[in-house]
Amino acid sequence: MKNRLSQNWGLKIGSFLFAALLWLIVTNVNDPVGTYKVYNVPVKIQNADLITSNGQVYEVLDETDVIDVVTITAKRSIIDSLDEGNIVAVADMNDLTSLNTISIKLSTNKYNDKLESIEGSIDSVKLNIEDKRTKTLQLKTDTVGEVKEGYMVGEITTEQNLVEISGPESLVSQVKKAVVSVDVSGFTNNIGTDSVVRLYDEEDKIIASNSIVKNISKVRVNVEILELKTVALTWKTSGTAANGYQPTGEIMANKDSIVIAGKSKVVDNISAIEIPETALDITGATENMEITVDLKDYLPDGVILAEEDFNGKVTVTVAVEPTVEKKVTMKTEDIQIINMPEGVEGKALMLEEEYEIVLVGLAENLNALDVKSLRATIDVAAWMEEEGIEELSPDYYNVNLTFNLENDISLKEDVSVKLYVTEIEE
DSSP states (O other): OHHHHHSOHHHHHHHHHHHHHHHHHHHHHHSOEEEEEEEEEEOEEEOTHHHHTTTEEEEEOTTTTEEEEEEEEEEHHHHTTOOGGGEEEEEEGGGOOTTSEEEEEEEESSSGGGOSEEEESOOEEEEEEEEEEEEEEEEEEEEESOOOTTEEEEEEEESOOEEEEEEEHHHHTTOOEEEEEEEOTTOOSOEEEEEEEEEEOTTSOBOOOTTSEESOSEEEEEEEEEEEEEEEEEOOOBSOOOTTEEEEEEEEESOSEEEEEEOHHHHTTOSEEEOOGGGSBOTTOSSOEEEEEEGGGGOOTTEEEOOTTOOSEEEEEEEEEEOEEEEEEEEGGGOEEEOOOTTEEEEEEOSSSEEEEEEEEOHHHHHTOOGGGSOOEEEHHHHHHHHTOSSOOSEEEEEEOBOOOOTTOEESSOOEEEEEEEEOOO
């Protein structure tokens, strides 16, 4: 028996090796080694405070904080139990090199010790490290698009008017303005919306960098939409021209109408902008008077000027000409006596059947005068009130005639007549 066990050692060793090889083959067939690729794996940067605590900031270059491809080699049973959430990529600031790079350490959060290998398409994070700078900017507003025809954009307000930014000095120094923009296309009513704060350089190009931190990313913007309307300008004058001169009534301005804007309920009730007579004071004028009027001083509340490149100032010319005299012959019998007290009657007495009056006015108005329209009159009631007479007794009274004068025509001198008052016989 002993001899049998000690015989055929070569055969026995060969059988053992064959069995072992067969076991390995079977094992590998059932659980072979394979690879697993994960794409766009983010790299977590640890201990960043080593930089920020020194008043510096860092910026990742070339998007090296994302690994394009991570390849894992392991047995199929291990690979099948992993997914992209199990990949851990870390770059520790303690490992920062003089070239501002940090090596990336790759692992999995399970079965890490059973991996054949784990490799990334890149092995380090590249950084740009600079001094940190903080800057405060006045928040500007802008609109895009066009409101509906017949409307315009009015006042634009924001709930916050300052924005603070911080980041790498080289980037922050490029920022020249912060702007919030609102699309007003087709609007006829006020707009209230939250708008994104955008940063621009001096060439009005957007600066979009995750390395710049804003204290606000959005802000509430209110845009006023106003209705447009074209209205006329109306003028009046005040004051008196110099002796011997009169305004002709012609007022010429370099604008006859303007475009205004306001809320619909306000502008719908405005048909003209009336400039008060105090704005055109011609006191002492001896020739045409040119006056500059600022229309903004006379706009109704809630109304603004809406014409581009118009500052609201209008040049107004008031025509002034010298007066002339004209003699007119009147008949005494045509004098009318009105408003006589009860119980008395009156008669106008003059030495002659005709008398002359001297009229003063502009030549154009005097030439167009119809003498018949002058109508010489004695208004007894008005004269009594002026003289303080309560009861009119029969007698002779000196009374000034009144005439129907128009177009700034006046008498050079008063014309006086005798008013003969008698009792009415019953």
